[in-house]
Amino acid sequence: MITESVAIKGIRQGLLVTLRKGEWSCLLAALEAHLTENPTFFSGGRMAVDVGDRCLMPSQIEAMRSLAAHHEVELWAVVSSNEETQAEARGAGLVTELAPTRAHQPPGEGDEPADRALVRQGTLRSGQTVRHPGHVVIIGDVNPGAEVVAGGSVVVWGRLRGLVHAGVLGDELAVICALDLAPTQLRIGGHFSRSPEERWSRPVPEKASVVDGRIVAVAWPGE
């Protein structure tokens, strides 16, 4: 997921793509490669792009936007320290500053490795999505109608009743843990399953992983 030139990570408002040093055309090609390789991860998401101190032409911003739109991603912000780029981005109707977040990593610092976990505090409610190329930890509940899409594993320190897709970039060894595992649907890599209709009266922490091509949940921690 991480290359020298393009870094992707999850932030509160969607994904933050940081374009580092390199030829503009190469960077765009690298971004496109990411988008093409992992449609499940990107499709339907929102993306902010940090272009550093580059001076961008309106046509370049438009090219980025249509590239994103082509892969069903909404480009909503362009972050730059270059004032001309900021002005152009605003002219194109884009946001140029990411709102201060309560997330743990301040946005704009694109230097963290993508496998660093994203920690989110609080309940994830219906209609809300967390996307991150690495692991995701939710401290709170994931309610029905909410979605977590992670490149790595997902730990929910709370009730999991929404949809979780772990290992979305193809990692079949990813796991999903929750204090109460009662999801609408679970997906790990290319596998998917839903909760059994019958429920135990008392929830126990469980861990789901792929065993022999099927998603299986066992008590967590196990024997």
Add this chain to the structure above:
Amino acid sequence: MAGRVVTITSGKGGVGKTTLTANLGAALAMRGQRVVVIDADVGLRNLDVMLGLENRIVYDLVDVIEGRCRLRQGLVRHKQLPELYLLPAAQTRDKSAVQPEDMVRICDELRGDHDVVLIDSPAGIEQGFRYAMEPADEIIIVTNPEVSAARDADRVIGLIEAEEKGPARLVINRLEPSMVSKGHMLGVADVVELLAIDLIGVVPEDSNALIAANRGQPLALSNNRSRAGHAFHNIAGRLLGEEVDFQPLRQPRVFERLLRFVSPERS
């Protein structure tokens, strides 16, 4: 002290936002509060009917916004409660006639002369919801004890949290204790557990509410209080900071108490 603006919203339609607004407005006015209720459902107005003020409307919210009348002229005084006013919605326009800034401006003006401004939000999460939310100091989420209403409430709470509005508090409307005990309906605990916000009231199902709405006479106004009427007054009290206990909706039967004793985790 400047008045507070409380927006009543739900996500899903038909859960009882307008009924709650009418009754809460009446109950607050009966406690001596100076109250304005604003019908923000431009194009689909209802609050005037529930308050029995339909035939007194001269101007409406959009007239005020577009400067065809002064705010004071747009307010319709309630026929029994002199401290309760209605700012009706326009029926012949749609939601695009109102901007969030308009609502902020109107509410700021109303805060001076009134203690509480209640905004009856339209259903949905589109423009109408946005402008109803903009001036709010506090928010009341109405839901029914059913899965789809709770899901929509959850979505709306998420949007409110993202805007850092609030605090949002919860009213569970149309609860039928007998259906809950049979397991056919979500209980109060189930809904509160899902939505994880403070509960400010539980209104039991009450057929008197429908009759009252059709007559344009809010239940809260009636002398012999129905169960729902009681619940509305309790919510008004809690909104004013009174400590009002939550009434048990039904005495548990001996058998159920025993069951609860045997397996405490099920209660």
